Amino acid sequence: MDLDIVNMVLIAGGTLLIPILAFTASFLVWPAALINIYYWYWRRTLGMQVKYVNYGNYTFCYITRGRPGPKPSLLMLHGFSAHKDMWLTVVKFLPKHLHLVCVDMPGHEGTTRSALDDYTANEQVKRIHQFxxxxxxxxxxxxxxxxxxxxxxxxxxxxxxxxxxCYLTLICPAGLQYPNDSKFLKQLKESGDTQKIPLIPSTAEEMGEMLKLCSYVRFKIPRQVLQGLVDVRIPHNEFYRKLPLFLDIVGENSRYSLHEQMAKIKAPTQIIWGKQDQVLDVSGADVLSSSIPGSQVEILENCGHSVVMERPRKTAKLIVDFSSTSKDGENHKKQD
Structure with a gap:
């Protein structure tokens, strides 16, 4: 082979190899980089834009797609220590014509965070209404x-x-008096240690344990990915653990907020719960359905607390079907 051609091949191969090696090395050294790239990629692929809006001196961060149209817009609220991007798995299966908004909850990710704020359910409701x-x-x-x-x-x-x-969908909601204690609530009561909360992992091993607690499906996740998932959480962990957020959520003023007000809910309501939920027991579904007239209950077999991660396609279908076919006075329970 001509020496010039050999040199060209080596140069071309080296040019391609350098960014690949750089990416691999950066992932090994900074695994959180891959997680952030993953979210960026899916937001871009799904047409979700990151936006900010202010209410006085308070800033909300959210992702959105589309504009209000004839169909009702969807506003999606994530769980404790999560963020707006957790909904991307569901967004993937939602119709593109729907107007979608996923907001970072108060104190989470890009939304304003302050140790002076009140994070009880009622105060979070006021903030979301401001948003x-x-x-x-x-x-x-x-x-x-x-x-x-x-x-x-x-x-x-x-x-x-x-x-x-116009419609309400509650997925494994907190804030109830559950007839049966979940594995998570039992652990919390027994330990009484707010420094060791299973939902606030700080190592790859703890991340793996959290996923086992939250999911019925056993995902095979490489340790480096687990480390990346932890690394993107660590900057927020001290706030979740030591400052008032977690204590406000599980304290007396918030623990049964939904239970105390569920009878006032008038909107057609859909309740989705993983049958094998170890964080918030599935018995809460009956509590809600018995107090909200016409509510529709969907119990998902072989599914844990992380419904939107374990069953995103099914979740999206249930949400869309419910808003399309919901009628007052219907009350039925389905096994999936």
Missing amino acids: VESINMNKKPFHLVGTSMGGNVAGVYAAQYPADI
């Missing part, structure tokens, strides 16, 4: 979706601002 007003989302009723802590806030929001909501 809704800031982006003019309540010009007409919208479909509110919340999971875990976000489900607690979503339910209380629907009770306090009924005119804003």
Whole structure:
């Protein structure tokens, strides 16, 4: 082979190899980089834009796609220590014509964080209402979706601002008096140690344990990916653990917020729960359905607390079908 051709091949190969090696090396040294690139890639692929809006001196961070149209807009509220991007797995299966908004909850990710703020469910509801007003989302009723802590806030929001909501979807919501204690609640009661909360991992091993607690499906995740998932959380862990957020959520003023106000919910309501939920027991579904007239309950077999991660396609279908076919006075329970 001609020496010039050999040199060209070596140069071309080296040019391609350098960024590959650089990416691999950066992932090994900074695994969080891959996680951030992953979210960036899916936001871009799904057409979700990151935006900020202010209410006075308070800033909300959110991702959105589309504009309000004939179908109700969707506002999605995530759970404790999560963030707006957790909904991307569900967004992937939602119709592109729907107007979607996923906001970072108060104190989470890009939304304002302060040790002086009150993070009880009622105060979070006030903040979310400020956000809704800031982006003019309540010009007409919208479909509110919340999971875990976000489900607690979503339910209380629907009770306090009924005119804003046309449909309500609660996914494994917190804020109830559950007939049966979950594995997580038992651990919390037994330890009483707010420094060792399973939902606030600080090592790859603890991240793996959290995923086992939250998911029925056993994902085979490389240790480096687990480390990356932890690394993107570590900057926030001290706030979640030591400052008032977690204590406000599980304290007396928030622990049963949804339970105390669920009878006031008037919007057609959908309740989705993983049958094998170890964080918030599935018995909460009956508590809600018995107090919200016409509510529709969907119990997902072989599914844990992380419904939106374990069953994103099914979750998206249930949300869309519910808003399309919901009728007052219906009350049925389905096994999937």
